[in-house]
Amino acid sequence: MTDAFIYDAVRTPRGRGKQDGSLHEVSTLGLATTALKAIKDRNKLDTKLIDDVVLGCVDPVGEAGGDIARVAALTAEYGDHVPGIQINRFCASGLDAVNFAAAQVMSGQHDMTIGGGVESMSRVGIGASGGAWPVDPAIAIPSYFMPQGISADLIATKYGFTRDDCDAYAVESQKRAGKAWEEGRFKNSVVPVKDVNGLTILGRDEHMRPATDMQSLAALKPSFVMMAEQGGFGAVALQAHPEIEAVNHVHHAGNSSGIVDGAAAVLIGNEKAGKAAGLKPRARIRAFVNIGSEPAIMLTGPVDVTKKLLAKSGMKISDIDLFEVNEAFASVVLRFNQAFDVDPAKVNVNGGAIAMGHPLGATGAMILGTALDELERTGKSIALITLCIGVGMGTATIIERI
16 A cells, blocks of 8 residues: 655644634635635646545535535635535544545555645534434434534533633643743744635634633633523433433633634645655654544544544554544543543644634644644654544544654
8 A cells, every 4th residue: 555645734723713814704615715726826736736636524515505615715826726625524524534535545546645634613613514414303312312512512521621620621631732922832833814805814823812721711601501501401411322411511712612714725645746846754643543432422423433543554552652632522542641641742742623613624633733743753662642522533643753
């Protein structure tokens, strides 16, 4: 099987996913185009070498619909010959897009591809594409459907994480993200979003609150109590997990991922294509897998998929130098660390989605780029990137710095 190398990775800043967010004026197409143009321009890339563009997008409707990858390749001036495909595996869409693009190279069918993702949560809105799972009794009832926030609270209850545990994790995420920006750790990957006049609209993640402390978080009320009590989902949680006497509601806006806009792109190719483009590889994709996990508790997929990936790759948890575990909710990462007895100093060392936000379809590609930058900054070798996924799934990828 052919090696798939990572030649570059870029992302936009994350803008607040609300109407007053800086990127609200930028269309989904504009965000995706920014990432693709950055890959092309800074690598002086001959786009005749690009065989495909794969972009994740969780709500591909309205302006984000109609195969956003193909039209973004056109507006980024890649040429008519470059195809594109949009994929959706919920929160892991961006990472799976990278994995799909890598698989095309590894199989020998393509020589150079781009994987990435885009989401404008301020313009399209979370859940805009709908779906059967929450509304069709044929699947909602037997799978114990409940909103993700209640599943996160269920994880905290089941595995013994308190409100203070989750808040302390959130404070650390904010501090790490703030420090990473102060020290310029994202400078190699973040490309500004500009207007038609070339003026910068946003050049820095704007969701962060690095001054967050335990006292400020303590003032926030749990977000999912009403859903649990009035919506009946608390009872559903107890039916799914009868070993739990009552769900302890610990999550709120301050220890959950932020709603933001953004895009990312990762350039992948075999050795021959890289030489043709005059590029040196930055990393090699060693392995990736997907898995299904329990739909009700939903967000434990990173644990299950990491076990599968380690077995598939013949590696041990101790072989991994750095971990990027998407911070959908604080309890997701706390459970991952608990399951593998991982040193927290190796996990999300530059902060995560609690601090910077989670632009659904783009996040997986973004945090892979973050892992790559950190490997290079520290001189370390191996990183594992993983995300929890709606309806109970997990995706994970291992990369090795060249």
